[in-house]
Amino acid sequence: MIITRPRDWSRIIENLESIGARRVFLMGCGQCATVAHTGGEPELRETAERLGEAGYEVTGWTVGEVTCHLNGTKLERRKHQEAIDAADAVLVLACGAGVQTTADAIAKPVFPGLESLFLGTVIRNGVFEERCQTCGDCVLDKTAGICPVTTCPKGLLNGPCGGMWNGMCEVLTDRECTHVRIRKRLAEQGRTGKGTLAPKDFSTALKPGAVNIRDRKDER
Amino acid sequence: MSRLRDKLEAGEFVVTGEVAPPKGADLASMHAAVDILAPHCDALNVTDNQGATLHLSSLAASKAILDRGVEPIFQQTCRDRNRLALQSDLLAAWSLGLENVLMVTGDDPRAGDHPNAKGVFDLDSTQLAQVAVGMNEGRDMMGHELKGATGFYIGGAMFPEAEPWDVQLARTEQKIEAGIRFFQTQAVFDMDKLERAVEAVRPLGAKIIASVLVIKSPGVIRFVNEHLAGLMIPDAIADRIRSAADPAEEAVLLAAEQVREIRQIADGVHVMPLGLDLAIGRILGEG
Numbered sequence: 322m323i324i325t326r327p328r329d330w331s332r333i334i335e336n337l338e339s340i341g342a343r344r345v346f347l348m349g350c351g352q353c354a355t356v357a358h359t360g361g362e363p364e365l366r367e368t369a370e371r372l373g374e375a376g377y378e379v380t381g382w383t384v385g386e387v388t389c390h391l392n393g394t395k396l397e398r399r400k401h402q403e404a405i406d407a408a409d410a411v412l413v414l415a416c417g418a419g420v421q422t423t424a425d426a427i428a429k430p431v432f433p434g435l436e437s438l439f440l441g442t443v444i445r446n447g448v449f450e451e452r453c454q455t456c457g458d459c460v461l462d463k464t465a466g467i468c469p470v471t472t473c474p475k476g477l478l479n480g481p482c483g484g485m486w487n488g489m490c491e492v493l494t495d496r497e498c499t500h501v502r503i504r505k506r507l508a509e510q511g512r513t514g515k516g517t518l519a520p521k522d523f524s525t526a527l528k529p530g531a532v533n534i535r536d537r538k539d540e541r
Numbered sequence: 542m543s544r545l546r547d548k549l550e551a552g553e554f555v556v557t558g559e560v561a562p563p564k565g566a567d568l569a570s571m572h573a574a575v576d577i578l579a580p581h582c583d584a585l586n587v588t589d590n591q592g593a594t595l596h597l598s599s600l601a602a603s604k605a606i607l608d609r610g611v612e613p614i615f616q617q618t619c620r621d622r623n624r625l626a627l628q629s630d631l632l633a634a635w636s637l638g639l640e641n642v643l644m645v646t647g648d649d650p651r652a653g654d655h656p657n658a659k660g661v662f663d664l665d666s667t668q669l670a671q672v673a674v675g676m677n678e679g680r681d682m683m684g685h686e687l688k689g690a691t692g693f694y695i696g697g698a699m700f701p702e703a704e705p706w707d708v709q710l711a712r713t714e715q716k717i718e719a720g721i722r723f724f725q726t727q728a729v730f731d732m733d734k735l736e737r738a739v740e741a742v743r744p745l746g747a748k749i750i751a752s753v754l755v756i757k758s759p760g761v762i763r764f765v766n767e768h769l770a771g772l773m774i775p776d777a778i779a780d781r782i783r784s785a786a787d788p789a790e791e792a793v794l795l796a797a798e799q800v801r802e803i804r805q806i807a808d809g810v811h812v813m814p815l816g817l818d819l820a821i822g823r824i825l826g827e828g
Contacts, residue, residue, distance in 0.1 A: 477665040482646040484770030491770035492649045504708050520668045
């Protein structure tokens with residue numbers, strides 16, 4: 322899931338003030354931002370209250386089911402058309418994809434209420450760790466299901482580097498070295514891990530990414 | 542021709558030293574160090590933005606010491622350049638007459654003087670060694686033919702004291718398979734561990750140059766143990782320096798003892814005098 326954190330409040334206020342907005346509609350997201358406790362119902366209520374205290378009028382709010390889904394967000398707009406029409410701006414408590422979908426669906430100034438951080442794993446409720454770079458050239462088959470591109474701070478495919486000490490990482494000194502973990506797990510599974518992983522193909526990660534599954538069906 | 546390669550491959554013991562390019566455009570201080578160290582060494586390493594701090598490039602500094610009649614070991618880290626720049630610099634290095642290269646990962650930018658820099662690490666040190674092997678065979682990393690092949694003597698870093706050893710050993714074997722012919726080690730304090738490393742590496746055809754760090758003061762111990770990744774000075778050695786009446790003198794004696802032992806174990810010694818450059822003759826036991 323996409324891990325987010327609340328955007329600095331002063332930046333949110335600065336954004337609203339930049340267009341002289343007094344009335345604000347709030348959009349949350351029922352997926353990642355709800356799980357991350359940044360854009361679910363409790364966070365929207367809290368933000369509405371805070372905006373009220375700061376002298377803004379909140380014309381309405383909704384937690385979109387999947388805010389990054391364009392048609393779903395357009396449907397959400399129709400459900401709340403009146404409150405949205407009454408607003409000067411929309412503040413979105415979702416990831417950057419959700420903010421952009423909202424900006425496409427609603428013809429009003431749209432501002433981000435969160436900062437998007439990474440594609441993460443929920444270790445336990447409220448504890449998230451980055452595990453995937455969405456690089457498009459997966460090496461997990463060779464690295465025992467541990468991503469060196471993401472979890473090695475240098476992103477080395479072959480390691481450990483010279484900074485490893487007693488199995489620990491040079492940069493994040495309280496963490497076990499990714500490459501030690503990989504080699505240990507491969508050995509536990511009776512896999513050799515011999516050879517050198519080839520340089521990554523970064524052309525698969527060129528921006529902006531786009532996939533059209535309809536084309537893919539034609540290729541089959 | 543690379544004297545380093547000729548001597549190592551002929552089974553002769555080699556001595557290497559190390560100089561840092563200046564932080565700035567004035568080469569005088571580097572040349573002063575070169576003039577002291579070079580008469581005692583077969584080759585001098587020229588570091589590449591060491592400690593992730595900005596310095597004049599290793600490429601230019603290596604060429605400058607070559608012009609002074611000294612054989613350089615051009616160090617290349619993977620931190621600051623992508624695969625195009627790394628290959629371009631390798632071609633430049635060969636065209637300038639630099640024959641020895643040492644491929645290292647490079648410290649993380651967060652450890653240096655530009656902590657906001659993006660660490661590149663497009664390639665890692667093993668992949669970079671493979672690239673240099675390809676260039677020696679006349680092709681770039683995409684397999685395209687080069688106008689003029691290189692002939693590098695390719696080195697890498699090794700860490701005889703870093704645990705777990707089985708991981709280190711597998712890593713070293715991987716580097717040899719990738720084409721690394723000689724290793725320069727992290728500073729060695731435990732000669733048994735050096736022996737273990739040499740015994741493992743020699744049958745695979747690679748050479749080991751073991752490093753000696755001259756610990757001139759208790760301040761160096763603090764710096765190494767607190768700030769240098771991948772290295773810890775053991776208590777027994779730290780205590781010897783700390784309790785010495787003249788720590789610098791004790792450091793020279795200690796380093797000389799280590800050099801004597803290394804001569805019996807490894808294929809060469811790499812001296813890091815850390816400011817005690819003038820003592821290099823005594824450290825090497827030259828009488």
